Amino acid sequence: MIEFDHVHKRFGEHVVIDDLSLRVEDGEFFVLVGPSGSGKSTLLRTVNRLVHIDAGNVRIDGVDVATQDVETLRRGIGYAIQSVGLFPHRTVGENVATVPHLLGWSKAEIDARVEELLILLKLDEPGIVDRYPDTLSGGQQQRVGVARALAARPRIVLMDEPFGALDPVTRESLQASLKAIQRDTATTILFVTHDMDEAFGLGHRVALMLDGKVAQVGTPLELIRQPVNERVREFVGGSRARLRELAVRLVRDSMRKGEIADGDAVDGGSSLQDALGAMLTQGRDRLPVHEDGHPAGTILLADLVASRE
Amino acid sequence: MIFAPLLLVALLLVLPHSEPWFHAWIPTLSHPLYARTSFLALTLSHLWLVALATFVAVAIGLTLGVLATRPTGRSLLPTVRAIAVIGQTFPPVAVLAIAVPLLGFGAAPTLLALTLYGVLPVLGQTVAGLDNVSPAALHAADGMGYGRWRRLWDVELPLAAGPIMAGVRLSAIVGVGTATIGSAVGATTLGSPIVEGLVGNNTAYVVQGALLVGALALSIDGLLGSVERRIRRNRR
Numbered sequence: 001m002i003e004f005d006h007v008h009k010r011f012g013e014h015v016v017i018d019d020l021s022l023r024v025e026d027g028e029f030f031v032l033v034g035p036s037g038s039g040k041s042t043l044l045r046t047v048n049r050l051v052h053i054d055a056g057n058v059r060i061d062g063v064d065v066a067t068q069d070v071e072t073l074r075r076g077i078g079y080a081i082q083s084v085g086l087f088p089h090r091t092v093g094e095n096v097a098t099v100p101h102l103l104g105w106s107k108a109e110i111d112a113r114v115e116e117l118l119i120l121l122k123l124d125e126p127g128i129v130d131r132y133p134d135t136l137s138g139g140q141q142q143r144v145g146v147a148r149a150l151a152a153r154p155r156i157v158l159m160d161e162p163f164g165a166l167d168p169v170t171r172e173s174l175q176a177s178l179k180a181i182q183r184d185t186a187t188t189i190l191f192v193t194h195d196m197d198e199a200f201g202l203g204h205r206v207a208l209m210l211d212g213k214v215a216q217v218g219t220p221l222e223l224i225r226q227p228v229n230e231r232v233r234e235f236v237g238g239s240r241a242r243l244r245e246l247a248v249r250l251v252r253d254s255m256r257k258g259e260i261a262d263g264d265a266v267d268g269g270s271s272l273q274d275a276l277g278a279m280l281t282q283g284r285d286r287l288p289v290h291e292d293g294h295p296a297g298t299i300l301l302a303d304l305v306a307s308r309e
Numbered sequence: 310m311i312f313a314p315l316l317l318v319a320l321l322l323v324l325p326h327s328e329p330w331f332h333a334w335i336p337t338l339s340h341p342l343y344a345r346t347s348f349l350a351l352t353l354s355h356l357w358l359v360a361l362a363t364f365v366a367v368a369i370g371l372t373l374g375v376l377a378t379r380p381t382g383r384s385l386l387p388t389v390r391a392i393a394v395i396g397q398t399f400p401p402v403a404v405l406a407i408a409v410p411l412l413g414f415g416a417a418p419t420l421l422a423l424t425l426y427g428v429l430p431v432l433g434q435t436v437a438g439l440d441n442v443s444p445a446a447l448h449a450a451d452g453m454g455y456g457r458w459r460r461l462w463d464v465e466l467p468l469a470a471g472p473i474m475a476g477v478r479l480s481a482i483v484g485v486g487t488a489t490i491g492s493a494v495g496a497t498t499l500g501s502p503i504v505e506g507l508v509g510n511n512t513a514y515v516v517q518g519a520l521l522v523g524a525l526a527l528s529i530d531g532l533l534g535s536v537e538r539r540i541r542r543n544r545r
């Protein structure tokens with residue numbers, strides 16, 4: 001659990017974080033989203049004390065981070081950044097092993113963990129472990145960056161626009177990997193992005209930050225359906241917000257159980273946006289839904305349009 | 310790279326027996342082969358002076374360069390740079406001339422001049438190398454819990470090793486040249502036959518000394534250059 005308690009930060013005259021309080025629960029995928037200059041990256045960096053706050057406090061499991069040894073604190077928290085920052089003089093394997101190495105793990109433990117992570121992050125090209133970062137693609141480099149952040153099994157991982165510099169296809173693939181890893185390990189992830197679709201696609205809860213304050217915090221659906229003011233509504237997407245809603249909601253929550261339809265099935269775990277895409281592609285207004293490969297129900301175009309519960 | 314050291318070894322083997330050739334070339338010389346000290350002894354003495362001075366210069370230059378790039382030493386950086394630049398504008402002969410009254414004749418003033426000269430390239434390249442380490446890598450290192458000195462040792466110095474090695478090479482090469490002049494103030498180096506030849510109008514001595522100094526400089530440049538290339542291979 002991460003708690004921000006009346007946090008203030010200013011750079012010179014400029015107030016970057018303005019009396020901000022926020023609580024991130026254990027095992028939560030929490031996204032800070034907002035335009036550049038909204039203070040989201042600064043807030044993220046107060047957790048591992050790369051930024052020193054002027055007032056208030058930041059606590060992890062009730063303990064003020066300011067009272068902890070800074071190196072121990074940082075070694076216990078995963079950290080991934082947009083510019084990746086792999087060490088160019090170290091191989092992929094050595095880069096991934098950075099924090100376990102700092103923590104003094106045995107060679108056998110480190111080797112086993114590196115192998116496990118390379119598989120987890122789909123870095124499975126033979127021999128990749130001994131290659132140097134400059135021989136990898138941008139997407140592969142960021143996969144190594146994420147593996148490095150997860151290496152010592154931290155309970156908290158901070159990610160600062162880690163996919164911001166990647167092309168859309170690579171980004172989506174990495175988002176899917178990260179989402180699955182977070183679900184399987186129940187790691188608490190605090191994730192910064194300026195991309196609203198990324199925020200809604202990844203976050204259990206999302207905090208929209210404007211001018212150093214949290215304008216609204218809630219689940220993606222709460223932000224889409226109940227924006228607290230006009231600025232939030234604008235950032236969430238105005239009338240296009242409903243399109244975002246389709247991307248957030250799952251087919252299995254809107255389908256009609258037991259009914260039969262013709263056409264290629266969509267999976268219950270896919271989004272309503274995927275279902276709409278499949279309907280447009282197939283030229284049908286209803287499609288069968290499968291769960292674990294077995295027929296489970298039907299989804300209708302009307303269910304998408306009238307999908308306000 | 311292997312060519313220059315081979316040339317040096319060949320010269321050291323052949324020159325002691327080369328008197329008939331130099332006699333044939335310049336028949337008017339009564340002693341066409343430098344014989345006061347053996348060529349091998351001159352070479353080793355020369356090499357020893359350069360090695361000692363370069364070692365001290367690297368220790369000083371590296372230390373100053375590291376200190377000047379630490380957060381607490383940043384304010385020193387402009388001063389350190391200025392001293393380095395001004396220092397390099399003094400000609401080696403001038404440094405020797407100033408050192409002699411202080412240290413007397415012999416190897417000591419030469420060693421001082423070599424060391425002072427050697428510090429500058431190492432210092433400059435250390436600062437440049439450390440300044441050019443990827444900020445993203447440093448940010449990541451901080452975020453993952455590297456301490457300040459561990460980060461220097463594990464990340465910064467390895468990444469700056471290429472430029473630093475270039476500074477070491479330059480320092481050693483400048484040293485080989487400056488040590489030659491050192492024989493003018495009494496150091497025993499490969500400059501001894503050159504200086505004596507110039508004074509006594511003995512072209513053969515000059516040629517013998519010059520051949521050896523040239524081969525030595527090329528050898529050191531080649532060896533240190535190959536070390537530098539090996540270091541740079543995976544460090545960008």
